[in-house]
Amino acid sequence: MNNTTTSARVDLRSDTVTRPTAGMREAMTQALVGDDVYGDDPSVNELQEKVAKMLGFEAALFMSTGTQSNLCGILSHCQRGDEYIVGQMAHCYRWEGGGAAVFGSVQPQPLTQQADGSLLLQDIEAAIKPDDAHFAKTTLLCLENTWGGKVLPQSYLNEFSSFAKQKGLARHLDGARLFNAAAAQAAALGTSAYDEVKNITQCFDSVSVCFSKGLGAPMGSALCGSKEFIAKAHRLRKMAGGGLRQAGFMAAAASYALDHHVTRLEQDHQLMSHLAQGLAGIPGLQIETPQTNILFVDLVGDAKARGVALQAHLKNEGIDMNGLYRLRFVTHLDVDRAGVDRAIAVIRQFFGA
Ligand SMILES: *Cc1c(COP(=O)(O)O)cnc(C)c1O
Numbered sequence: 610m611n612n613t614t615t616s617a618r619v620d621l622r623s624d625t626v627t628r629p630t631a632g633m634r635e636a637m638t639q640a641l642v643g644d645d646v647y648g649d650d651p652s653v654n655e656l657q658e659k660v661a662k663m664l665g666f667e668a669a670l671f672m673s674t675g676t677q678s679n680l681c682g683i684l685s686h687c688q689r690g691d692e693y694i695v696g697q698m699a700h701c702y703r704w705e706g707g708g709a710a711v712f713g714s715v716q717p718q719p720l721t722q723q724a725d726g727s728l729l730l731q732d733i734e735a736a737i738k739p740d741d742a743h744f745a746k747t748t749l750l751c752l753e754n755t756w757g758g759k760v761l762p763q764s765y766l767n768e769f770s771s772f773a774k775q776k777g778l779a780r781h782l783d784g785a786r787l788f789n790a791a792a793a794q795a796a797a798l799g800t801s802a803y804d805e806v807k808n809i810t811q812c813f814d815s816v817s818v819c820f821s822k823g824l825g826a827p828m829g830s831a832l833c834g835s836k837e838f839i840a841k842a843h844r845l846r847k848m849a850g851g852g853l854r855q856a857g858f859m860a861a862a863a864s865y866a867l868d869h870h871v872t873r874l875e876q877d878h879q880l881m882s883h884l885a886q887g888l889a890g891i892p893g894l895q896i897e898t899p900q901t902n903i904l905f906v907d908l909v910g911d912a913k914a915r916g917v918a919l920q921a922h923l924k925n926e927g928i929d930m931n932g933l934y935r936l937r938f939v940t941h942l943d944v945d946r947a948g949v950d951r952a953i954a955v956i957r958q959f960f961g962a
Contacts, residue, residue, distance in 0.1 A: 619948035624941035640861035652857030668839035678817035689714035726756030758903025770812035792874040820863035887953030
């Protein structure tokens with residue numbers, strides 16, 4: 610079902626490089642479509658209902674990208690002059706061009722994250738501004754799960770959620786890889802990924818999820834929340850140029866992914882463990898234990914000077930990855946065990962290990 614045979618290269622750069630599977634292409638060609646700006650696209654409507662239900666929200670809105678989804682989400686929660694508290698390395702602060710500030714006059718208040726991606730509740734508490742004319746109005750808290758491939762513990766999410774409620778602050782989750790978090794949690798607990806999704810999302814007022822990452826769709830994200838919240842986001846999406854017409858072709862791919870590509874995420878996670886184990890013990894490589902489909906490997910000591918050469922060697926041998934001193938590997942639908950074994954062999958060969 611996957612496309613590994615169509616490419617001789619092993620592409621471990623990102624889970625965004627996947628191409629639609631045969632089944633997904635079939636679902637796309639068969640899709641019923643209409644003009645979604647009129648609300649007429651049955652496949653978009655079906656997807657929105659499906660994802661809202663799956664994540665336990667009243668409503669959902671199909672978005673072009675995760676960036677558009679986070680932007681509309683933050684601007685639906687916040688007015689001009691409000692602020693959102695967010696991780697220093699969070700995507701919706703650091704990697705989205707400052708969109709909430711640029712388009713919404715919403716100020717971010719970034720905080721240093723803990724190693725697992727969480728924000729300490731005491732740090733949040735200290736950053737919440739008093740109701741005073743000097744300050745922006747703190748309105749929203751944002752988390753990201755997974756963050757750098759790490760899963761925020763459910764116990765933390767539960768505490769975070771009651772804390773935010775007690776403070777009267779809204780809670781947004783950038784869940785670009787929400788289903789990876791759920792799959793990992795399900796594997797650890799022996800439960801179902803679909804159940805774990807709801808355990809995570811119930812801690813938030815809004816959630817953004819990407820179809821274009823591990824789920825393997827060609828594009829699209831969804832923003833989920835209450836009916837009222839999604840009505841606001843709908844207006845903002847129009848302003849952001851995100852009113853699409855026959856978007857049902859893309860929604861059908863996303864819908865197919867929700868039905869067929871969620872439980873298989875665990876395979877990506879197992880393959881990533883296999884890669885980490887395969888690289889273990891190579892001198893100069895400091896390897897984090899992967900929790901999902903993303904692995905960071907730091908070049909340390911003498912190996913640090915060999916980053917450029919390693920990248921050239923990998924490229925030459927048909928292995929694609931990101932980073933020079935902090936290497937990032939990602940497994941996904943279009944990578945198989947043979948590809949990962951090749952990556953291990955090529956890296957071992959380079960280090961003579
Ligand atoms: C990819 C990603 C986004 C943005 O998605 P795009 O579709 O690339 O705009 C947002 N947050 C996180 C955590 C991501 O990984």
